[in-house]
Amino acid sequence: MSSKTKRVRDKWRSKTWYTVVAPPYFGNVELGAIPTDEPEKLVGRVIDSTLYDVTNDFAHQYLKIYFQITQLDGKTAKTMFKGHEYSRDYLRSLVRRRTTKVDGLFSITTKDGYKLRVAVTAFTLSRIKTSQEKEIRAIMEKIIKEKASVLTLDEFAQEMVLGKIASDIYNEAKKLAPLRHVGIRKSKLATPLAQLPQVQTQKAE
Numbered sequence: 001m002s003s004k005t006k007r008v009r010d011k012w013r014s015k016t017w018y019t020v021v022a023p024p025y026f027g028n029v030e031l032g033a034i035p036t037d038e039p040e041k042l043v044g045r046v047i048d049s050t051l052y053d054v055t056n057d058f059a060h061q062y063l064k065i066y067f068q069i070t071q072l073d074g075k076t077a078k079t080m081f082k083g084h085e086y087s088r089d090y091l092r093s094l095v096r097r098r099t100t101k102v103d104g105l106f107s108i109t110t111k112d113g114y115k116l117r118v119a120v121t122a123f124t125l126s127r128i129k130t131s132q133e134k135e136i137r138a139i140m141e142k143i144i145k146e147k148a149s150v151l152t153l154d155e156f157a158q159e160m161v162l163g164k165i166a167s168d169i170y171n172e173a174k175k176l177a178p179l180r181h182v183g184i185r186k187s188k189l190a191t192p193l194a195q196l197p198q199v200q201t202q203k204a205e
Contacts (some may be wrong), residue, residue: 018077020047022067025154026054026081031067034077045069046082051161062090065161068189081157083188094181100124102133104140107190108148110156118144118160119186120169125178136173143169153189160184
């Protein structure tokens, strides 16, 4: 055996595996395992998953979720919601000819002080007027900001990813124009990691 091969094996043997879990509001579901020889470097790392991995519902494969490691508890890496987005293929499948796509991009602050950037998209059944687009966008902003003002990050992330907020927007906006789909296609936590209250590192024993 070459010394190079031995060094590679020794390097892997020195690593400790950590189980990454989703936050409690996403069921503490196991998202996978990560090896490292420097546990403190795991804090801040972003893990991508899908809503299907959380709900075990095949219909949820289209939505990617990002979780950020904030704490090591023994050999468990705890996370918080970092953001989400539609897959490119799914977003492309929603586009139709002779219809209107209404986009809204909003900066919001949750009840507990977390800042997020949220992108909402609505697809109509037929083309609509510019004035209708503006009204639908105004409804998006009103509902998104109202929700953020009364929900914590945990609650907001759950309602956003599971479609509750999009459903509220749809029910209000459909009064202005026939809609085919309304969804929050992307979100991103804008609060820096250094400002997150639960970030800490505890080495495994």
